Amino acid sequence: MSHVDEGALHAYLDGALDEYPVAKARRIREHLDACAICTERLEVERALRSDAHAMLGMAAPNVDLPSFEELRAYVERTRPAPSRVSLRTTRLSWAASVMLALGIGWMLRGGRLEPVADLNSPATVALVEQEAVTMEGESPREGRPTSLADASVDEVRQITAGSTESIESDAFESRTDLRSSVVARSSAREGVSDVPVEVAAQRIVAAAELVDAEVLPTPAELPAESGVRKAVFDEVVTGSGAALNSLVGGNADTVPLRLSGADVVAVAEPAVEEEEARPERRQVESPTAFTSQFSAGRGSVRVVPEDDDRFDDEPLQSVPGFEVVASDNIGDGTVFLGTVTTQRLEGEDMMQAFLLEPEVELDVLPLLDPSVNEVRVQAETGWVVLRGPRSEDELETLLMRLFPS
Amino acid sequence: MSGIDWNDLYRTTFPELVRFLHRKVWDVERARDLAQEAFVRALQHEPKKPRAWLFQVAANLAKDEARTAIRRKKHLVLLKSDAEALGSAFADPEADLVEKERWSAVRQSLESLSKKDRDALLLWDAGQSYTEIARQLDLAVGAVGTTLARARKRLAEAYNEREKADVARR
Numbered sequence: 001m002s003h004v005d006e007g008a009l010h011a012y013l014d015g016a017l018d019e020y021p022v023a024k025a026r027r028i029r030e031h032l033d034a035c036a037i038c039t040e041r042l043e044v045e046r047a048l049r050s051d052a053h054a055m056l057g058m059a060a061p062n063v064d065l066p067s068f069e070e071l072r073a074y075v076e077r078t079r080p081a082p083s084r085v086s087l088r089t090t091r092l093s094w095a096a097s098v099m100l101a102l103g104i105g106w107m108l109r110g111g112r113l114e115p116v117a118d119l120n121s122p123a124t125v126a127l128v129e130q131e132a133v134t135m136e137g138e139s140p141r142e143g144r145p146t147s148l149a150d151a152s153v154d155e156v157r158q159i160t161a162g163s164t165e166s167i168e169s170d171a172f173e174s175r176t177d178l179r180s181s182v183v184a185r186s187s188a189r190e191g192v193s194d195v196p197v198e199v200a201a202q203r204i205v206a207a208a209e210l211v212d213a214e215v216l217p218t219p220a221e222l223p224a225e226s227g228v229r230k231a232v233f234d235e236v237v238t239g240s241g242a243a244l245n246s247l248v249g250g251n252a253d254t255v256p257l258r259l260s261g262a263d264v265v266a267v268a269e270p271a272v273e274e275e276e277a278r279p280e281r282r283q284v285e286s287p288t289a290f291t292s293q294f295s296a297g298r299g300s301v302r303v304v305p306e307d308d309d310r311f312d313d314e315p316l317q318s319v320p321g322f323e324v325v326a327s328d329n330i331g332d333g334t335v336f337l338g339t340v341t342t343q344r345l346e347g348e349d350m351m352q353a354f355l356l357e358p359e360v361e362l363d364v365l366p367l368l369d370p371s372v373n374e375v376r377v378q379a380e381t382g383w384v385v386l387r388g389p390r391s392e393d394e395l396e397t398l399l400m401r402l403f404p405s
Numbered sequence: 406m407s408g409i410d411w412n413d414l415y416r417t418t419f420p421e422l423v424r425f426l427h428r429k430v431w432d433v434e435r436a437r438d439l440a441q442e443a444f445v446r447a448l449q450h451e452p453k454k455p456r457a458w459l460f461q462v463a464a465n466l467a468k469d470e471a472r473t474a475i476r477r478k479k480h481l482v483l484l485k486s487d488a489e490a491l492g493s494a495f496a497d498p499e500a501d502l503v504e505k506e507r508w509s510a511v512r513q514s515l516e517s518l519s520k521k522d523r524d525a526l527l528l529w530d531a532g533q534s535y536t537e538i539a540r541q542l543d544l545a546v547g548a549v550g551t552t553l554a555r556a557r558k559r560l561a562e563a564y565n566e567r568e569k570a571d572v573a574r575r
Binding site for chain 2: 005006007008009010011014016019020024045048049051052053055056058059060061063064065066068071072074075318320321323324397401
């Protein structure tokens with residue numbers, strides 16, 4: 001056998017020969033026992049290893065061990081509910097219905113009541129999903145629900161008692177349950193709209209075929225009557241009428257809900273649901289920046305809000321060793337479908353790793369750009385798909401790195 | 406929970422994780438926070454191979470600090486009192502300065518290594534096996550020793566060069 005290389009000498013010193021193939025490890029040990037030259041080299045490498053270890057030790061902080069029991073108790077307290085999808089669905093439906101309601105409320109502003117027929121006209125559809133609202137002013141009166149999301153329709157009516165604006169909601173209530181709650185909630189908005197409000201981080205859902213991103217308002221264009229002082233829009237998400245319908249909790253047989261004209265709405269609602277810090281939002285400089293990269297996809301896949309962090313904790317959604325440019329959840333409006341992580345391969349070359357939920361089919365993904373290849377594997381947790389401007393062999397290697405075991 | 410002795414794993418791995426992270430973020434408190442965050446996630450996910458998983462998550466966290474900053478803050482508030490009760494490692498300003506100079510020397514020496522060499526060295530120093538390092542860095546197990554040999558040599562050279570330069574300046 002020729003002399004042992006430096007790597008093997010370090011493996012020997014590190015006690016890692018057992019991790020080598022048995023025969024190779026045996027040959028190295030036998031050689032070191034017999035070769036004076038390599039024994040001498042081993043001592044040189046031992047000194048080097050010791051020096052490096054000491055240098056690293058100089059930069060070792062004193063580490064206090066925080067209480068594990070407290071850490072575990074914290075994890076138990078904050079463990080997510082078992083059904084993530086249903087949570088998401090619930091949150092989206094109420095938020096969307098409130099947005100739609102308030103859109104109607106806005107349409108009705110000034111006491112003018114639009115005919116019901118307008119709701120079904122082939123006009124622009126624009127919904128804004130509220131992400132966070134903070135309010136100044138008086139606290140909610142005692143005994144009242146502190147959030148519209150927590151309030152039943154009847155409670156909402158109670159909240160609105162004393163509102164200066166008359167809402168003829170009965171006409172709407174006869175249409176569908178959804179619309180009745182929508183209108184009731186819109187009147188609730190009128191009841192609180194005189195309180196200064198700041199809306200941060202909103203989401204706009206618009207029908208692709210009916211609305212142009214250019215018509216969407218910038219925050220400055222939001223009507224003062226809406227009670228909104230500030231609004232930041234994250235993105236525009238497009239979808240078919242049916243998808244929008246499902247977003248607001250209707251079913252496929254229902255006529256898509258639409259608002260009239262170019263009304264893009266913003267809403268005001270007491271924010272008491274969460275006290276925790278929310279992720280920072282990027283400021284949108286131009287309406288065209290709203291457009292989601294998923295708007296051209298098949299089905300109705302779209303990026304869902306950044307603060308939907310249920311899957312942010314998944315450590316396997318990015319390929320180790322590559323810069324993560326973006327990481328988003330994807331869904332079809334009501335159901336959480338998975339995650340997509342964009343990573344920089346090199347320069348401007350990006351790859352995307354999609355991790356879909358079990359049972360979710362591949363056709364929810366955007367069409368494959370001809371300039372990129374795709375590899376995929378069906379794991380226990382669902383499809384894992386990697387796309388990027390590399391050969392399939394290279395992508396396959398990268399794909400496998402998503403699975404540490 | 407699974408059959409893993411989390412308490413024992415925490416006791417043995419947490420300091421190594423902080424050491425590992427410290428060489429990436431060069432801030433003790435941040436390293437502690439990130440290590441705690443990694444453990445919070447591990448307890449939530451209960452991975453089958455928690456040790457390797459923790460280091461992988463920790464590396465990702467260090468890389469993606471900005472994105473997780475807010476959530477980390479949220480997660481770790483409860484443990485703040487612990488850290489405060491134990492006091493800062495650098496209560497003495499003079500010792501603080503010496504320590505920081507030393508860190509700076511090691512940091513700059515480490516930065517002269519290639520990323521792969523540096524990561525291999527830090528993972529090894531944090532107690533990872535060759536197999537675990539190979540998996541994380543996409544190397545063959547047999548290549549880890551060579552990588553570590555090169556990294557150690559380069560680190561020692563860079564540090565000694567720096568020392569010589571310091572002496573020459575004085």
